[in-house]
Amino acid sequence: MSKIVSIAKEQIEKIIYDAANSAIADGVFAPTELGAFKIETPSNREHGDYAVNAAMVWSKAFRNAPRKIAEELTARFDFSNSYIKSCEIAGPGFINFFLGDKYYADIVSDVVSSGEEYGRSDFGQGKKVLLEFVSANPTGPMHIGNARGGALGDCLASVMDAAGYYVEREFYINDAGNQINKFGLSLDLRYLQLYKEGIEMPEDSYHGADIIAHAEAFSKLYGDKYVNETEEVRRKALVEFALPKNIEALRYDLQKYRIEYNTWFKESSLHNSGETAKIIDLLKQSGHTYTKEDALWFKGSDFDSEDFVLVRSNGVPTYVVPDIAYHYNKLVTRGFDKAIDVLGADHHGYVPRLKAALTALGVDATKLDVLLMQMVRLVKDGEVIKASKRSGKAITLVTLLDEVPIDAARFFFNLREPNSHFDFDLDLAVEESNKNPVYYVQYACARICSIMRNLEGEGVTRRTCSENELALLTAPEERELILHIAALTDEIIASAKAYDPAKMTHYAVELATKFHKFYNACRVKGEAEGLLQARLNLCFATVTVIKNVLSMLKINAPESM
RNA sequence: GCCCACAUAGUUCAACGGAUAGAAUAAGGUCCUCCUAAGACUUAGAUGCAGGUUCGAUUCCUACUGUGGGUGCCA
Numbered sequence: 001m002s003k004i005v006s007i008a009k010e011q012i013e014k015i016i017y018d019a020a021n022s023a024i025a026d027g028v029f030a031p032t033e034l035g036a037f038k039i040e041t042p043s044n045r046e047h048g049d050y051a052v053n054a055a056m057v058w059s060k061a062f063r064n065a066p067r068k069i070a071e072e073l074t075a076r077f078d079f080s081n082s083y084i085k086s087c088e089i090a091g092p093g094f095i096n097f098f099l100g101d102k103y104y105a106d107i108v109s110d111v112v113s114s115g116e117e118y119g120r121s122d123f124g125q126g127k128k129v130l131l132e133f134v135s136a137n138p139t140g141p142m143h144i145g146n147a148r149g150g151a152l153g154d155c156l157a158s159v160m161d162a163a164g165y166y167v168e169r170e171f172y173i174n175d176a177g178n179q180i181n182k183f184g185l186s187l188d189l190r191y192l193q194l195y196k197e198g199i200e201m202p203e204d205s206y207h208g209a210d211i212i213a214h215a216e217a218f219s220k221l222y223g224d225k226y227v228n229e230t231e232e233v234r235r236k237a238l239v240e241f242a243l244p245k246n247i248e249a250l251r252y253d254l255q256k257y258r259i260e261y262n263t264w265f266k267e268s269s270l271h272n273s274g275e276t277a278k279i280i281d282l283l284k285q286s287g288h289t290y291t292k293e294d295a296l297w298f299k300g301s302d303f304d305s306e307d308f309v310l311v312r313s314n315g316v317p318t319y320v321v322p323d324i325a326y327h328y329n330k331l332v333t334r335g336f337d338k339a340i341d342v343l344g345a346d347h348h349g350y351v352p353r354l355k356a357a358l359t360a361l362g363v364d365a366t367k368l369d370v371l372l373m374q375m376v377r378l379v380k381d382g383e384v385i386k387a388s389k390r391s392g393k394a395i396t397l398v399t400l401l402d403e404v405p406i407d408a409a410r411f412f413f414n415l416r417e418p419n420s421h422f423d424f425d426l427d428l429a430v431e432e433s434n435k436n437p438v439y440y441v442q443y444a445c446a447r448i449c450s451i452m453r454n455l456e457g458e459g460v461t462r463r464t465c466s467e468n469e470l471a472l473l474t475a476p477e478e479r480e481l482i483l484h485i486a487a488l489t490d491e492i493i494a495s496a497k498a499y500d501p502a503k504m505t506h507y508a509v510e511l512a513t514k515f516h517k518f519y520n521a522c523r524v525k526g527e528a529e530g531l532l533q534a535r536l537n538l539c540f541a542t543v544t545v546i547k548n549v550l551s552m553l554k555i556n557a558p559e560s561m
Numbered sequence: 562g563c564c565c566a567c568a569u570a571g572u573u574c575a576a577c578g579g580a581u582a583g584a585a586u587a588a589g590g591u592c593c594u595c596c597u598a599a600g601a602c603u604u605a606g607a608u609g610c611a612g613g614u615u616c617g618a619u620u621c622c623u624a625c626u627g628u629g630g631g632u633g634c635c636a
Contacts, residue, residue, distance in 0.1 A: 044581075056617085059616065094579080182636095204635085297634095308633095308634095346630055348630075349630090352564095374630080377629085415573090420567070425573085435585090498577095510584085526595090
């Protein structure tokens with residue numbers, strides 16, 4: 001929490017508790033346990049800088065009407081040596097606090113002196129968090145859902161970092177299992193099609209153009225050398241040829257999208273190290289498995305989940321086993337305090353299974369949080385486009401980024417909370433990308449830089465202001481702006497707590513709005529020296545906050561537009 | 562059938578259980594002799610339906626309706 005904000009809130013808290021205890025000591029109210037109350041920032045500024053609901057919360061305990069309690073409390077308030085100027089009782093029993101000039105002045109100086117550090121806190125106490133997101137199948141290009149997951153996961157990582165967690169980003173590569181088999185099959189058939197007639201692609205194979213391109217490239221390199229090899233040898237060669245290329249492409253495309261991972265974790269490494277096999281043993285030892293029709297089942301019903309197959313009757317483990325091993329690796333082997341997975345809503349059914357299995361292994365399953373994001377639907381000309389990977393018709397991340405600026409895409413995908421359905425309007429994104437609120441925020445940044453450039457041209461540069469000078473910032477627009485700046489740290493913490501980076505884009509838009517209003521109401525250039533410097537410092541504080549927020553979102557903060 | 566999410570202005574989204582439900586966009590009307598009009602100001606417009614919990618519900622609970630997703634020895 002920003003130093004100044006937290007100091008002010010602690011003062012308010014103390015004043016209220018002191019007053020309540022004093023009222024109890026005087027015998028006005030019966031002694032009772034004083035429960036927690038809230039200090040909130042009212043949406044309507046006429047309701048003060050901070051509003052407290054203590055009188056309402058304590059209404060029952062004190063056996064009195066909220067307003068009556070508020071009167072008793074406020075009569076005992078002592079504001080000396082605090083930021084608080086005055087208070088009043090309002091509405092159903094709110095106590096609204098108004099803060100003095102020094103509060104506003106201190107916030108501006110705090111931001112100016114903290115710079116890039118402003119907004120950061122130690123809320124997360126350095127807890128180790130592993131954030132896994134995108135983890136697209138390496139069997140083909142990424143689709144639009146991955147674009148949302150990428151923007152969401154990456155920004156959430158930045159937000160949690162700012163909130164004081166130790167965060168690592170990770171990409172899980174599904175380079176084993178059935179998907180890869182299907183990949184091998186598809187490549188194989190496309191390769192054979194180059195040399196033989198009458199080979200059909202089965203329904204459940206990958207039909208994308210990328211598969212054909214791989215087969216052709218392979219053929220260019222090796223010719224028909226593999227046509228008469230066994231199916232097994234041929235598919236292995238094709239997969240070994242194409243898979244690394246796909247993984248490299250994923251890495252390249254995500255980097256272009258400004259996402260860098262700490263770790264690219266291969267599923268195959270879990271098989272090679274014997275971790276998958278070990279998990280099956282451990283689950284057997286836990287006593288929560290049974291055999292039915294030659295398959296090994298997990299008794300999810302022991303953990304409020306459903307029974308499911310671990311090892312098929314043909315001896316091949318299902319996808320859940322490596323997933324359990326992977327999360328065991330995250331939480332036990334590597335010792336992360338928290339594992340967060342960003343997944344599409346189509347995975348929600350599998351989360352209880354994973355948690356049940358982890359519980360059976362003695363792992364605290366609450367350490368795993370799954371952030372489900374709802375599907376992205378593509379809308380074009382007012383109609384929903386059915387995206388299907390199999391048909392190869394899905395809009396890829398690469399196509400999207402060719403058409404939409406990266407700043408706009410990252411901002412756009414973080415505009416809604418993960419849990420809401422998302423209609424991605426292609427026409428809006430492509431043709432009218434200027435409608436994207438990211439430009440509104442960036443414009444505020446450019447305007448501020450322009451003010452500073454103009455002043456610099458006249459030989460005026462920003463200097464540190466005295467408290468009295470900063471106290472000149474009394475216009476409503478200035479006060480609004482300062483209060484919003486003050487709220488940054490709390491907003492970052494709220495965003496981290498809720499796993500919702502959309503709070504940060506909303507904050508940024510709101511900040512830009514308050515700045516634009518200030519810009520229209522107050523001038524900087526041409527004002528008297530003291531006021532000019534105070535406003536210049538306010539501008540600098542604003543641009544500092546904009547930059548800090550945009551850098552969390554990895555969006556450019558342009559000096560001119 | 563069962564499980565999970567979602568439902569707020571014409572449209573896309575906000576609102577730690579709080580005061581007069583906020584923006585944006587679309588529609589109408591203003592403002593550049595003034596630091597960038599990619600801006601500001603202004604006029605209209607919304608909590609799916611029915612109950613419950615309490616000082617107080619868009620928010621929590623139940624039923625209903627509608628939408629999306631899941632419900633494989635696919636991943």
